[in-house]
Amino acid sequence: MVTGTEVGGAASSPPLTLKSRLRRSIGPDLDGYYFILPTVIIVFCLILYPFCLAVYYSMSNAFIGEETHFIGLENFHYIIFEDDIFMMTVRNTLLFAVISVVFKTVLGLLCALLLLRIIKLRRFLRGAMLLPFVAPTALTTLGWWLILDPTYSHINWIFEHVWPFSVLDVGPYNFLGEPTLALGAVIFVNVWRGLPFFIITILAGLVSIPDHLYEAAEIDGASIMDKFWKITLPLLRPVLAVIILFSTIFTLGEFNIIYVLTRGGPMNETHLFATYSFTAGVLNHEIGLGAAIALFLFPILVVTVILLLRLVRRDSQYEL
Amino acid sequence: MASIKLTNLWKHYGDVQAVRGINLDIGHNEFVALVGPSGCGKTTTLRMIAGLEDITGGEIEIGENVVNEVPPKDRDIAMVFQNYALYPHMSVYQNMSFGLKIRKTPKEEIDKRVQMAAEILNISELLERRPAQLSGGQRQRVAMGRAIVRDPVVFLFDEPLSNLDAKLRVQMRTEIKKIHQRVQTTVVYVTHDQVEAMTLADRIVVMNEGVIEQVGTPNEMYSSPKTHFVASFIGSPSMNFMNCQLAKTAGGLAVRLSDDLSLPVPEDRTARYAPYADKEMTFGIRPEHVTEKRPHANGAQQDIDANVNVLEPMGVDTMVFFNLGPTEICARAEPTSVSEVGETMGFTVSMDKMHLIDPSTGAVV
Incomplete structure (x- = not known):
């Protein structure tokens, strides 16, 4: 057990042998390590092992139902130099994340400022604001799919039947079928879904x-x-730095909205890393390739996190 | 000229009347302290002068202009807040220059003024620091510096010293007085600490429940309070109050505290108190006017004997608590002359310093 004499003794003992140095860095006793062992095991099994496995797969020709061989960086070479869809995916992911986060930040700030001023119905409005956030993504996105789908589109119906759109001859648009519109649509739904988190968090910041x-x-x-x-x-x-950080990470890894709305289409124009990796790895059975695609997100995320964390640390210690 | 004139000023918050029709004239370069207990309306009054609070009724003039509808920034005032309200993300220099920068003052001018104010306040070495890196007293100085650099016609202080510890408070009190002597401006100073008000102000305004009880110089407030409230509020320790009957005696009038204790009223007050003869009154006397037994300076002193209940040594004086009639009162005695607790001690009451209050109106008669 840890006792006062042992701690005090470590501070005053002069000869620094390798053993005593090791002892000092480990601590006076090994008991403490038993206590964190369960956590270490869980982290190893659930995070470290799958991650390493993914890294291994990305350097293999793993294919469902076939023997797996190590092939070095061949997958990466392929996606970078030969795969046009992958390049499109990189572009899409960056566009998707940057535009979404910018919109969420600006709109979130505006809505939060507005909500701060509103006194009547304050509780109701603040609660209602959270609705897109708490409803299951797959479900709400399905709703948006119905609204945007060319066949059933509510918006196109409005364009056709409601004045003044009916006179102006607007639409109909194939929201999910045209590349630019489709990317716009998935960004819109992502903003719609992510906005409440921004509003509530910024509101908390404003109140403080x-x-x-x-x-x-x-x-x-x-x-x-x-x-x-x-x-x-x-x-x-x-x-702002904290929510932008979180939102950027989650937006870069977005899957649900794309998968429900467009499945990466039309013609792969809305694929993000997650959906393309899923398509390649699971739907096309090329697990090695899928892993390589997904792994590509990793350095991007690391850089983003480091940049944003730096911003947070610089100026976060105010005493209000 | 930066005089301030409040005319029939009202403030309601829903059904609550925070300020109820106050009238006050504050002269050019005068230091006025608004003092009173919590919720008396003093801060609300100050905030109305600042323009941070809407006026329900009445008029505020600063200089010659009615400023009821003038936004705070155009009133040419500066305010020091209780919690300093320093911008946490700005350095001391930025905090002090913020107002000038917003008003597009030339850079050299800003620099000159900030340096000057920093020198007055002795914070020149702190200009690059953030508020979080400052002690309470230093923050207080920066808050004042921010007001000084603006060179406003009116300074408003909202309990500026109440967040400081006792020792620092006394020190800063002196500093504020020095600064006012150096930077001549009109000052309205809100505090709940009557000692602060007494020591700093040219005139004191005592407020209670949204109305002004009395306005006067510190000495006037101390020696001739007009109401029971002012008499009890000003002075430390506060005045002793006892129920009494004003009895007619052969020689004139006497304050009858109990069946066997009467103190004769000095002759020069007989005419003043005559209309209240035989009535139930409140007798008030300050602790410093009840001392150990002393040679009488004039005919107004009265000697009494009583048992000591409690002693509170203060160093220069000792507070002695004893029963005068049915009420326990406090006397201020020379430490060497004090008897032990439980023993009998002789006291001298200076009846020429007495106050008589009509309990039905609360007015000092």
């Missing part, structure tokens, strides 16, 4: 900014815009 700062600014002569740019936004920065 004390009123007296705004009062001081008001007396200092600040206009509404001054207050927003010089007080609200800088003080929201830690909150």
Whole structure:
């Protein structure tokens, strides 16, 4: 057991042999390690092992029902230099993530500022705001699929029957069938689904900014815009950085919305890493290739996380 | 000229009347302290002067202009908040220059003013720090610096020292007084601490339940309070109050505290108190006017003997608690002259410093 004398003894013992140095870095006793062993086992089994397996598969020619061989970086060579769909996937994923997150941030900020001011129906509105977030994605996306599908599209129906669209001769549009429109549609649904999380989190950030700062600014002569740019936004920065970080990670790995709405179509124009990897690895049975595609996301995520974490750390320690 | 004039000022929050028709004139460069217990409306009044709170009724003039509808930024005021309200993401320099920057003051001018204010406040070395890296007293200085650089016509202080520890509070009190002597401006200072109000202000405004009880210089408030509330609020420890009957005696009037204890009213007050003869009144006397037995300076002193209940040594004086009639009162005595607890001690009451309050109106007569 850990006792005071042992801890104190370690501090005062002069000769540093390899054994004592090891002992010091491990700690005075091994008991503590037994306590974290279950966690280590779980992490190993559920995270480390599958990850390593995926890395191995990405360097193999694994194909469902056939013998697996190590083939080095051949998969990566193929997707980078020969696979046009993969290049499209990279472009799509970046467009999808950047546009979605920008929209979510800007709209989230606007809605949160609005909600902060609203006093009547405050609780109801704040609750209702969360609806797209709590409803199962597959279900709500199915709803959007019905709204956007060329055959059943509510929007096209409105364009055809409701004035002034009926006169203006707008549409009908094949929202999920044309490349640009389809990418726009999946981005729209992703924003719709992710917005509540932004609104609620930003709202919490806004609430935590004390009123007296705004009062001081008001007396200092600040206009509404001054207050927003010089007080609200800088003080929201830690909150914004965290949600942008999380949202970027989740958006880069998005699967549900694409799979339900377009399955990566039309003509692979809306494939993201997750859907393309699923298509290649599971639907086309080329597990090695699928793993290589999915693994490509990893360095992108690492870079994103490092950049954003740096931003969070820099200025997150305010005392309000 | 930056005088402030409040005319019949009201503030309602729904059914709650926070400020109820107050009238107040504050002169140019005057230091006025609004003092009163929590919820008396003093902060609300200050915030209405600042423009942070809408006015329900009445008028506020700053200088010659009615400012009821003027936004805070155009009132030429600066405010020091209780919790300082420093911008946490800005350095001390940025905090102090924020107002000037917004007003598009030239850079050299900003720099000059910030350096000057920092020098006055002794915070020149702190300009690059963030508020989180400052102590309470330093933050307090920065908050004042932010007000000083603006060079406003009116300074508003909202309980600026209440977040500081006792020792620092006394120190900063002196500093504020020095700064006011150096930076001559009109100051409205809200506090619940009557000592702060007494030491700092040219005039004190005592507020209670949304109305002004009395306005006057610190000495006036101390020596001639107009109401029971002011008499009890000003002075530390606070005044002793006892129920009494104003009895007619052969020589004039006497304060009858119990069947066997009466204190004669000094002759020069007989005419003033005559209309209240035979009525139930409240007798008030400050602890410092009840001392150990002393040679009488004039005919108004009265000697009494009583058993000591409690002693509170304060160093320079000792507070002695004893029963005068049915009520326990506090006396301020020379430490060497004090008897032990339970023993009898002689006291001298200076009846020329007494106050008589009509309990039906709460007014000092």
